[in-house]
Every structure is written in C-alpha cells, then in structure tokens.
Amino acid sequence: xxFFIETLIGGLMAGMLYxxxxxxxxxxxxxSGVFNFAQGAMVLFAALAMARFSEWANAALGGxxxxxxxxxxxxxxxxxxxxxxxxxxxxxxxxxxxxxxATLLMVTLGITYILEGVGQTIFGSEIYNIDVGMPKxxxxxxxxxxxxxxxxxxxxxxxxxxxxxxxGLLTLFFQKTPVGRALRAVADDHQAALSIGIPLxxxxxxxxxxxxxxxxxxxxxxxxxxGVQFSLATVALRxxxxxxxxxxxxxxxxxVGGLIIGVGEKLSEVYLGPMVGGGIEIWFAxxxxxxxxxxxxxxxxxxKIINRV
Amino acid sequence: xxxxxxxxxxxxxxxxxxxxxxxxxxWFVLGIVAFAFLAVPMLADEYxxxxxxxxxxxxxxxxxxxxxxxxxxGQITLGAGAFMAVGAYAAYNFLIRIDGMPxxxxxxxxxxxxxxxxxLFGIPSLRVRGLYLAVATLAAQFFCxxxxxxxxxxxxxxxxxxxxxxxxSVFGWVIDSPAEKYLFCLGFxxxxxxxxxxxxxxxxxxxxxxIRDMDVAAEVIGIRPMYAKLSAFAVSSFFVGVAGALWGxxxxxxxxxxxFSVDRSFQLLFMVIIGGLGSILGSFVGAAFIVILPxxxxxxxxxxxxxxxxxxxxxxxxxxELIIFGSLIVFFLIVEPHGLARLWAIAKEKLRxxxxxx
Numbered sequence: 001x002x003f004f005i006e007t008l009i010g011g012l013m014a015g016m017l018y019x020x021x022x023x024x025x026x027x028x029x030x031x032s033g034v035f036n037f038a039q040g041a042m043v044l045f046a047a048l049a050m051a052r053f054s055e056w057a058n059a060a061l062g063g064x065x066x067x068x069x070x071x072x073x074x075x076x077x078x079x080x081x082x083x084x085x086x087x088x089x090x091x092x093x094x095x096x097x098x099x100x101x102a103t104l105l106m107v108t109l110g111i112t113y114i115l116e117g118v119g120q121t122i123f124g125s126e127i128y129n130i131d132v133g134m135p136k137x138x139x140x141x142x143x144x145x146x147x148x149x150x151x152x153x154x155x156x157x158x159x160x161x162x163x164x165x166x167x168g169l170l171t172l173f174f175q176k177t178p179v180g181r182a183l184r185a186v187a188d189d190h191q192a193a194l195s196i197g198i199p200l201x202x203x204x205x206x207x208x209x210x211x212x213x214x215x216x217x218x219x220x221x222x223x224x225x226x227g228v229q230f231s232l233a234t235v236a237l238r239x240x241x242x243x244x245x246x247x248x249x250x251x252x253x254x255x256v257g258g259l260i261i262g263v264g265e266k267l268s269e270v271y272l273g274p275m276v277g278g279g280i281e282i283w284f285a286x287x288x289x290x291x292x293x294x295x296x297x298x299x300x301x302x303x304k305i306i307n308r309v
Numbered sequence: 310x311x312x313x314x315x316x317x318x319x320x321x322x323x324x325x326x327x328x329x330x331x332x333x334x335x336w337f338v339l340g341i342v343a344f345a346f347l348a349v350p351m352l353a354d355e356y357x358x359x360x361x362x363x364x365x366x367x368x369x370x371x372x373x374x375x376x377x378x379x380x381x382x383g384q385i386t387l388g389a390g391a392f393m394a395v396g397a398y399a400a401y402n403f404l405i406r407i408d409g410m411p412x413x414x415x416x417x418x419x420x421x422x423x424x425x426x427x428x429l430f431g432i433p434s435l436r437v438r439g440l441y442l443a444v445a446t447l448a449a450q451f452f453c454x455x456x457x458x459x460x461x462x463x464x465x466x467x468x469x470x471x472x473x474x475x476x477x478s479v480f481g482w483v484i485d486s487p488a489e490k491y492l493f494c495l496g497f498x499x500x501x502x503x504x505x506x507x508x509x510x511x512x513x514x515x516x517x518x519x520i521r522d523m524d525v526a527a528e529v530i531g532i533r534p535m536y537a538k539l540s541a542f543a544v545s546s547f548f549v550g551v552a553g554a555l556w557g558x559x560x561x562x563x564x565x566x567x568x569f570s571v572d573r574s575f576q577l578l579f580m581v582i583i584g585g586l587g588s589i590l591g592s593f594v595g596a597a598f599i600v601i602l603p604x605x606x607x608x609x610x611x612x613x614x615x616x617x618x619x620x621x622x623x624x625x626x627x628x629x630e631l632i633i634f635g636s637l638i639v640f641f642l643i644v645e646p647h648g649l650a651r652l653w654a655i656a657k658e659k660l661r662x663x664x665x666x667x
Binding site for chain 1: 379385433436437438439440441443444445447448451452454455458459571575578579582583586624625628629630631632634635636637638639642643646
C-alpha cells in the first residue's frame with residue numbers, strides 16, 4: 001500500500017511538470033488558434049538563457065549572491081523570451097493571418113528549428129546546470145501509517161507548488177485584469193475583438209510572452225532536475241497527450257490532464273510494464289489520450305466542436 | 310507561345326479524359342521519365358545515387374502516400390514514420406520466414422500489412438478531427454517505435470532491434486550496384502505515381518476530396534465517411550509502407566527502429582506541405598527540397614566560411630543548418646502557403662502568353 005501511494009504521488013508530481021509545458025500550448029492555441037509545436041524548443045531556449053545568464057551574472061558578481069544572480073538571470077531570460085515573442089509575431093504570425101491550421105502547425109515546426117539553432121549558437125550546446133537552491137534530498141513521511149513510510153522528493157514537491165501557484169496567477173490574470181479580458185475576447189472571436197478596438201498584434205505578443213514565461217518556469221524546474229540539454233526540447237512530445245486529453249482550449253484541462261497522464265504513466269510502468277517488457281510509458285500516455293478522445297473528441301474540458309455546413 | 314493548347318482538338322471522350330490533356334505536358338513528363346531511366350544511370354556517380362537520388366525517390370513515394378491522406382482526404386497525420394517502419398519490418402519478416410518469397414512479393418506484402426495498421430490507427434479519425442487527430446496519430450508512432458525495439462519476434466531476436474537484408478534479386482536480376490538500386494526504385498515510383506494519379510481522378514479520390522472539403526456535406530450527398538476515410542488511411546499507409554520497405558531494403562540495407570523515428574514523420578509532413586497539399590507533383594518537389602537542402606547546406610556552409618577566411622566548426626555548421634532550414638520553411642510558407650507546386654501552376658499560366666505581352 002505504501003508503495004502504491006508513493007507511485008501515485010510520484011505520478012502526480014510528474015504530472016504537474018507536464019501541465020506546465022501543456023499550459024504553454026493551451027495559452028497560445030486559445031488566443032490565436034496556433035498549435036505551437038515550438039513550445040518544447042521555447043522551454044529549451046528559456047532554460048539555456050537562464051542557465052547561461054545565471055552563470056555570467058554569478059561570475060560578474062564574484063559569486064557572492066546566488067539569489068541576486070538568479071534574479072538577474074530570470075529577468076534577462078524573461079527579456080529574451082519577450083524578444084522571441086516579438087520576433088515571432090512581427091515576422092511570422094502577422095504574415096500568416098487567416099491561414100489553415102496545418103500551415104500554422106508547420107510554421108511552428110520551422111520556428112522550432114530556428115530556436116534550437118539560435119539557442120545553441122548563442123548559449124552553447126553543452127549540458128548546463130541551473131541551481132536555484134532547491135533542496136534535493138528526499139524525505140520520509142507517514143512512517144507511522146505505512147510500513148517503511150513514503151519517500152517524497154522535496155524538489156518535486158516544491159516544483160508542484162510553483163506550478164500550482166503559476167496556474168493560480170494565470171487564472172487571476174485571465175479573469176480579473178483588462179489585458180486578460182482582451183485575451184479572452186480575441187480567443188472567442190478575432191473579428192469581434194478587432195471591431196471593439198483590441199489591437200490583435202499586441203495581444204499576440206503578450207500571449208507568446210506569457211507562453212514564453214511559462215516555458216521559462218518549466219525550463220527552470222526541468223533544467224534543475226535533469227540539467228539543461230538538447231533533450232529538453234522533447235518534453236513537448238511528452239506534453240502533447242496532456243493537451244489533447246484535457247482539451248486544447250482549457251487551462252484547467254491542462255492541469256487535470258497532466259495529473260491523469262502523470263499518474264497513468266507511473267502506474268502503468270510499475271504495474272503493467274514488467275508484463276510486456278518495460279518502457280511503455282511513452283506510448284501509454286498517447287493511447288490513454290486516444291481512448292479518451294474516442295468518447296470525447298474535444299478532450300475532457302475542451303469546448304464542444306460544432307460543425308456547420 | 311510554346312505552351313498553348315490551341316489546335317489540340319479532342320474528338321472522343323477518351324481523349325478528353327487523358328491524364329495529360331495538353332500535348333506539351335505529356336511530352337514533358339514522358340521526356341523526364343525517359344531521361345530518368347536512360348540518361349541518369351549513365352551520368353550520375355555513386356555518391357549522387359547513394360546520397361541524393363535513391364533517398365529522393367523513396368521519400369517521394371512516401372510523401373506521395375502522405376499527400377493522398379493529408380492533401381486529398383484532409384486527415385493530418387504525424388505517424389507516417391511508423392507506417393514506414395511497419396512496412397520495412399513486415400517485409401523483412403515475410404522475406405526471411407517464408408521460403409522462396411520473391412523480393413517484390415515481400416515488399417508488397419509489407420505494404421499490405423502497413424495498410425492494415427493504417428486502418429487500425431485510422432479508426433479514431435471517424436470521431437476525431439483536425440489537430441486532435443494529428444496528435445492522436447502520434448500514438449501509432451510511439452507504439453511502433455516501442456514495439457520494434459521490445460518485441461523480439463519482429464526483429465528475428467536481434468538484441469538492438471537492428472536487422473539487415475542482403476542479396477536483393479528479382480527474377481534472377483541481382484540488384485547490387487547503386488545504379489541498379491536506383492532503377493529498381495524508379496520502376497516502383499513510376500508505377501505508384503501513375504496509380505496515385507488515377508486514384509485521385511477516380512470515384513475514390515473524388516470521395517476523399519469531398520470529405521476533405523466538408524465532411525457533413527459529403528455525407529449528405531451520399532458518401533460514406535467511414536469507407537472514404539478508412540480507404541484513404543489504407544491506401545496512404547500502403548504507399549508509405551512500401552516506401553519504408555524500400556528504404557530499409559534498398560537504401561539502408563540494415564536498419565534499426567530509430568531509422569523511422571518521429572522526425573521522419575515530421576519530415577514527410579514537411580515535404581507535402583512545402584511541396585503542395587493535394588498535388589502529385591508537389592510530393593516530388595517537396596521531397597527534392599527536403600532531401601537536397603540539408604546536403605547542400607552541409608557542403609556549402611564550410612566552403613563559404615573558407616571563402617571568408619573563417620573556420621566554422623562542425624557544431625556551428627549543424628546549428629546554422631538548423632537555423633537556415635527553419636527559416637526557409639517559414640519563408641516558403643509565408644510567400645506560398647499552397648506549396649511549391651502552386652508556383653509551377655502560376656508559371657504555366659504565364660508560359661501560355663510568353664514571350665508576347667498579350
């Protein structure tokens with residue numbers, strides 16, 4: 001029983017991390033209808049920027065204050081993501097208004113290549129560390145309840161807390177601020193939003209910036225866990241089933257979907273994996289999402305797709 | 310002036326329904342095919358065959374298959390690499406497990422197995438549309454990656470999932486030199502291109518296009534969506550599966566599951582979108598673009614650096630390649646979202662008047 005709960009909690013924590021990447025997808029799809037494959041590359045790009053800025057700031061400060069160096073790096077990486085958002089809007093999206101979904105999807109794949117190339121040219125292609133002072137050692141809990149207790153990774157726990165906080169902030173931003181309301185208006189109807197004076201171009205920059213910041217947070221957490229390296233770009237492929245399971249247009253869907261996929265992956269790997277030779281967690285998530293789609297084609301929380309002739 | 314249909318009268322229905330109704334088109338295409346069969350084997354050297362021509366031919370066959378599904382039937386797929394893998398491994402198993410199995414038989418049976426898988430993974434398309442479907446097809450990709458790595462029966466109990474095929478021969482013709490491999494692939498691609506072209510002109514292709522344009526409306530006029538969609542998945546997977554088998558047998562010789570990874574799926578989708586959705590010509594142009602561009606950049610960038618007196622490291626070259634490749638994709642999608650085949654159509658329009666102004 002203790003082992004089961006441990007796996008379950010491990011799955012929930014991993015799920016929160018998937019949700020973070022999935023959030024970026026949802027934000028951009030909701031407001032511009034672009035299925036942004038570059039989200040994984042953005043995570044890599046942001047994490048690379050963060051790691052190197054932190055290294056440089058630390059060297060410039062003489063290694064006195066890790067916190068200050070990280071703060072400078074965070075602001076610097078945020079500014080870099082703003083630059084990315086601006087460039088994407090100015091040079092790509094603005095010229096592709098009203099194109100089909102498949103074309104936009106392919107464009108973001110092109111952006112993926114550019115970001116991977118540029119990121120590694122500027123920031124280097126070694127493996128870097130991000131040290132934001134997260135505690136690494138695991139703790140035992142509930143030793144009185146279960147035999148052997150439950151091993152919880154403190155780092156995962158903090159990461160899950162940060163993810164939850166970020167989701168809360170985003171919800172507030174979307175529901176309560178004027179900019180958030182404008183974003184929701186654009187998501188509902190481009191033309192109606194334009195007609196009441198919402199500047200579409202600026203809104204898109206903001207959305208890509210928000211997605212960039214989400215990617216930055218995801219990059220910091222994943223990067224401090226696994227190290228910043230090229231394989232970070234492939235987390236996008238792990239987060240895709242999360243997005244379609246939860247629904248492409250739903251922020252809560254990204255969270256719930258992430259938790260379901262995280263738990264499903266871990267439990268299937270532990271209990272089903274040995275029967276069929278292991279390594280099934282990669283496709284299990286996709287098959288799980290596929291099964292859900294068969295019953296709800298728009299995902300768990302997505303808006304109902306209405307077809308008009 | 311040169312490209313005009315004036316004076317080419319059609320007196321029978323058969324003449325009106327030819328593939329190429331304009332004589333110039335017909336002779337141009339026949340000329341290219343004749344050139345590819347007769348002149349290229351004499352002109353090209355071994356590097357040309359191995360690095361450019363054979364990959365180009367096989368990948369255009371795969372792109373053709375993807376185009377039938379994505380371009381003609383409107384079902385976006387990101388799992389084409391998986392169907393290549395199914396075709397390759399199935400053909401391998403047919404070849405080694407059945408005594409006296411001829412090579413072409415094995416390739417076609419590999420394609421048929423892939424078609425079966427295509428139908429299976431096409432079932433979600435009956436419920437799921439658009440981008441949701443695109444992601445759902447990734448399930449096929451990751452499942453096949455896993456299956457060929459972990460299930461030892463498929464790979465004849467080799468430890469890393471890598472298998473190899475040697476001694477290719479058809480009816481006593483031993484295919485071993487690059488030129489012979491090229492001709493073998495060329496034969497396949499010509500036959501399949503004709504089949505694909507005719508399918509898109511026939512009932513089945515028109516059903517696909519009706520489904521693509523508006524599936525509810527197609528249903529109203531009596532087209533069965535299930536039959537149309539699943540047949541598109543089956544035919545497309547058959548093409549892609551045969552291409553995968555050729556890729557493994559003829560191009561690689563020995564291969565492992567990583568040869569058909571998710572990157573290959575993206576690459577195939579790039580080909581059809583850059584080349585032109587819903588265009589047979591587009592599949593070839595797109596494949597040529599995607600195959601040749603990286604090779605060109607790889608050769609060209611260090612040379613350019615040398616010219617400017619810079620030494621560019623291999624890592625920098627590979628990063629620059631990524632950037633230029635990505636930028637060109639974005640550029641082409643912006644200037645011509647309907648693909649390179651559309652540019653050719655525009656050029657033909659202009660050619661009707663050229664060199665006169667009116």
